[in-house]
Amino acid sequence: MARYSFGGDEHIAVEMDEAMSLRAFFGALSICNAVRDSKIPGVTEICPANASLQLRFDPDLIEPDDLMREVKQIEASASGQKQALTTRIIEIPVYYDDPWTRETLMRFRDRHQDPDATDLEYAARINNYASVNDFIAAHSGSPWLVSMVGFGAGSPFTFQMVEHEKQIQVPKYVRPRTDTPKQCVAQGGCFTGIYPVRGAGGYQMYGITPTPIYDPTQTTSYLREFMILFRPGDIVKFRGIGRDEYDSLVEDVKKEDFFLKQRAISFSLDEFEQAPAFYNRQVLEALDGH
Amino acid sequence: MVIEVIKPGLRTTVQDLGRPGYHHLGIPMSGAMDRYALRAANLLVGNNEEDAALEAVFAGPELSFTDRRLVAVTGAELPPKVDGELRQTWEAFIVEPGQILSFDFLKKGARAYIAISGGIDVPLVLGSRATYLLGGLGGFQGRGLATEDRLQLGQSMARTPKSTSVPEDLRRADPGEPVLRVLPGLYAHRITEEAARGFYEDVWKVAPEADRVGYRFRGGRPLQFVPRKPPFGAGSDPSNIVDAPYPYGSIQVPAGTEPIVLHRDAISGGGYFTLGTVISADMDFVGQMQPNQKIHFTPVDMNAALAARRVEAERLERLRSHCV
Numbered sequence: 001m002a003r004y005s006f007g008g009d010e011h012i013a014v015e016m017d018e019a020m021s022l023r024a025f026f027g028a029l030s031i032c033n034a035v036r037d038s039k040i041p042g043v044t045e046i047c048p049a050n051a052s053l054q055l056r057f058d059p060d061l062i063e064p065d066d067l068m069r070e071v072k073q074i075e076a077s078a079s080g081q082k083q084a085l086t087t088r089i090i091e092i093p094v095y096y097d098d099p100w101t102r103e104t105l106m107r108f109r110d111r112h113q114d115p116d117a118t119d120l121e122y123a124a125r126i127n128n129y130a131s132v133n134d135f136i137a138a139h140s141g142s143p144w145l146v147s148m149v150g151f152g153a154g155s156p157f158t159f160q161m162v163e164h165e166k167q168i169q170v171p172k173y174v175r176p177r178t179d180t181p182k183q184c185v186a187q188g189g190c191f192t193g194i195y196p197v198r199g200a201g202g203y204q205m206y207g208i209t210p211t212p213i214y215d216p217t218q219t220t221s222y223l224r225e226f227m228i229l230f231r232p233g234d235i236v237k238f239r240g241i242g243r244d245e246y247d248s249l250v251e252d253v254k255k256e257d258f259f260l261k262q263r264a265i266s267f268s269l270d271e272f273e274q275a276p277a278f279y280n281r282q283v284l285e286a287l288d289g290h
Numbered sequence: 291m292v293i294e295v296i297k298p299g300l301r302t303t304v305q306d307l308g309r310p311g312y313h314h315l316g317i318p319m320s321g322a323m324d325r326y327a328l329r330a331a332n333l334l335v336g337n338n339e340e341d342a343a344l345e346a347v348f349a350g351p352e353l354s355f356t357d358r359r360l361v362a363v364t365g366a367e368l369p370p371k372v373d374g375e376l377r378q379t380w381e382a383f384i385v386e387p388g389q390i391l392s393f394d395f396l397k398k399g400a401r402a403y404i405a406i407s408g409g410i411d412v413p414l415v416l417g418s419r420a421t422y423l424l425g426g427l428g429g430f431q432g433r434g435l436a437t438e439d440r441l442q443l444g445q446s447m448a449r450t451p452k453s454t455s456v457p458e459d460l461r462r463a464d465p466g467e468p469v470l471r472v473l474p475g476l477y478a479h480r481i482t483e484e485a486a487r488g489f490y491e492d493v494w495k496v497a498p499e500a501d502r503v504g505y506r507f508r509g510g511r512p513l514q515f516v517p518r519k520p521p522f523g524a525g526s527d528p529s530n531i532v533d534a535p536y537p538y539g540s541i542q543v544p545a546g547t548e549p550i551v552l553h554r555d556a557i558s559g560g561g562y563f564t565l566g567t568v569i570s571a572d573m574d575f576v577g578q579m580q581p582n583q584k585i586h587f588t589p590v591d592m593n594a595a596l597a598a599r600r601v602e603a604e605r606l607e608r609l610r611s612h613c614v
Binding site: 006007009010013015048051052056059155164167169171172216 | 314316531560569
């Protein structure tokens with residue numbers, strides 16, 4: 001069973017597992033969905049996360065112990081369910097090893113594990129890739145699942161959909177940077193994230209995407225209805241691009257009729273776990289419209 | 291119908307009671323750090339208690355008025371002046387067109403709430419007028435006030451306040467002892483029993499890094515962790531966890547050294563263990579603490595947290611019946 005705790009008099013935290021896995025994420029997501037469907041009075045916010053979830057509640061409307069009991073019952077009846085998801089796959093173009101990310105990381109070498117290498121060179125080496133290009137091929141070759149949105153506004157935590165032993169892992173900077181380029185694609189632990197705005201950060205920086213993921217002005221075409229792109233459960237495919245394509249995409253995303261490449265798909269955890277590489281090929285074919 | 295900003299103060303923002311509902315997408319609730327003081331200021335000038343007002347931290351702004359308004363300043367002891375003449379805090383006063391509202395030096399507390407009859411009329415963003423600085427969202431153009439900004443005011447309310455001052459016993463009293471009550475839990479099992487005892491015994495001092503995101507503390511002993519093999523995805527530092535949501539008021543201690551209490555502009559989640567959560571009744575007080583202030587954390591149970599919450603709710607009821 002999951003581990004339950006109160007976060008003060010207004011929150012309940014539920015940890016599915018200490019370790020990250022797709023199964024822990026799907027367990028948390030299905031409890032969140034069941035709590036939402038049950039419309040328990042007094043529950044004000046439902047936050048699915050990587051391997052846990054958090055509920056916010058109003059203790060003037062529901063006794064904390066009563067809510068805890070109800071959520072445990074929901075967990076018990078949700079367990080053993082088929083873990084499937086109707087979601088979408090979105091392609092995010094990434095200019096890996098771009099000049100702005102490189103300029104930024106060079107300014108913070110004194111805070112890094114390996115001051116003589118770039119973040120990409122370091123990540124490739126400690127994950128046993130022969131070259132940066134091989135590493136980028138692995139990073140952009142298999143899709144990533146959005147297992148949490150947060151930290152900053154709209155910032156995704158994505159977990160790569162590959163066998164456990166193929167997971168790329170990197171430590172965070174020894175001391176956090178005070179600067180990160182806007183829309184930087186970066187990794188910490190097993191998670192790849194995208195920085196929605198310029199600011200401090202500790203993830204290893206790999207590149208930059210020309211596509212905004214948070215737009216409080218809601219002028220970007222695909223963020224007009226809501227200012228945040230990602231939802232937990234989205235699947236992301238990174239695609240490496242060069243300088244020319246980056247420059248033209250920067251102009252394109254300003255146009256009224258620009259849309260991200262994305263397709264609706266259904267995802268089954270059981271089918272994925274049986275044959276991850278085969279399953280991913282189908283997912284990526286769906287993105288290309290086959 | 292507008293006020294003009296002559297000087298912005300240190301960091302003055304438009305705040306209301308916040309925008310809950312988007313924590314799962316990384317947007318915090320924001321809103322007044324001291325919610326009770328915001329409500330009181332609004333009630334004193336005949337506004338609805340959730341209307342938008344100004345939150346000034348450590349130093350007040352200088353504002354020029356273009357029409358006749360009722361104004362009230364609550365929260366921190368930041369004495370207001372109209373054309374240089376002192377006015378009382380926790381009392382409504384009139385500012386005439388052409389007059390200038392400014393402030394004397396801060397005497398006590400950290401954040402003052404400046405309510406103006408009619409409220410600050412910035413656009414509603416996701417249901418609130420509160421400013422979220424890190425996300426550049428809401429408030430006045432998503433940022434703090436700057437010189438020469440012109441803030442639109444709402445229509446003055448028809449309601450005449452029943453009372454133009456808040457009696458002493460309904461003001462935010464100085465707590466006799468500066469103690470923050472904590473419900474232990476979350477990832478508290480990551481530290482040793484002795485470390486937990488030390489955390490609640492030690493005197494902590496508010497660090498200069500104290501803002502709307504969170505309050506950092508220094509001065510206590512470093513925490514010792516229970517040894518473990520790092521779970522997959524957590525990170526190698528003993529204070530790391532697989533990134534999880536952070537409750538408002540939760541206490542994280544990166545590397546076991548400096549506790550941080552997350553506040554209204556909280557980072558919504560991250561990879562540091564948390565050892566408990568400051569109870570909701572004490573969150574307003576956190577927002578009034580100054581750097582270098584000494585405090586204790588003390589553990590309480592859920593019943594004590596709910597009892598403290600009822601005390602706060604009863605005081606708010608008395609404030610409402612006094613003002614409306």
